[in-house]
Amino acid sequence: MLASSLVLGAAEGVRFNGGDIIFQLIVFLILLALLKKFAWGPLMGIMKQREEHIANEINTAEASRLEAKKLLEEQRNLLKEARNDAHSLIEAAKKQGDIQREEIINFARSEAERIKEVAKLEIDQQKEKAVAAIREQVASLSVLIASKVIEKELTADDQDKLINEYIQEAGEER
Structure with missing residues (x-):
């Protein structure tokens, strides 16, 4: 029957049926309202949540990057x-090593001087x-030699005088 009405409609010409268009328009609007309420609203909510989540992740990443940069600088x-x-x-x-080296050298020098003085x-x-x-020995020998040479006994004063003269002569010869 539908085929015959299409053929009939095609043969008679196109007629405008306002009731069908209004009915289809109302059904379309109801369908849009249902889609908006049950599909579009939740879908947009999910998309909004996803957008907020991504924005939070970007903010967190940026904060972490700034913190890492700050820590790196520190x-x-x-x-x-x-x-x-x-x-x-x-x-x-x-500097301390140089000071200690100088102290050791100075101490070694002073110790060497001290040892040298002690040795002197x-x-x-x-x-x-x-x-x-x-x-x-010279005094003894002098007395012995003098007594043999002079063959006389010397007094203590003469002996001291003779020893001093002999020592002076021996010292001048050196």
């Missing part, structure tokens, strides 16, 4: 300070002992 500053501190410590250690004193003492021993 780490660089700390590393720079650590290098400066290490350099200062090395310089201080070098000891040499002088030994020299004095040797000179005194030689004087005694």
Whole structure:
């Protein structure tokens, strides 16, 4: 029947049926309202939630990036300070080493001088002992020689005088 009405409608010409158009328009509007309420609204809500979620993720990522940049800058500053501190410590250690080296050298020099002075004193003492021993021997020999040469007995004053003269002569010959 539908086929016959289409053929009939085609043969008779196109007629305008306002009731069908209004009915279809009302059904279309109801369908749009239902779609808006049950499909478009939830779909837009989901899209809105998705948009907010993505915006939050972007904000979080940006905040994390800024925080990481800040931490990186702090780490660089700390590393720079650590290098400066290490350099200062090395310089201080070098200065302290130089000071200690100078102290050790000065101490060694003063100790060498002290040892040298002690050695000189000891040499002088030994020299004095040797000179005194030689004087005694020279005095004894002088007396012995003088007594044999002169063949007489000398007094103590004459003996001292003779010894001093002999020592002076021996000292001049050196």
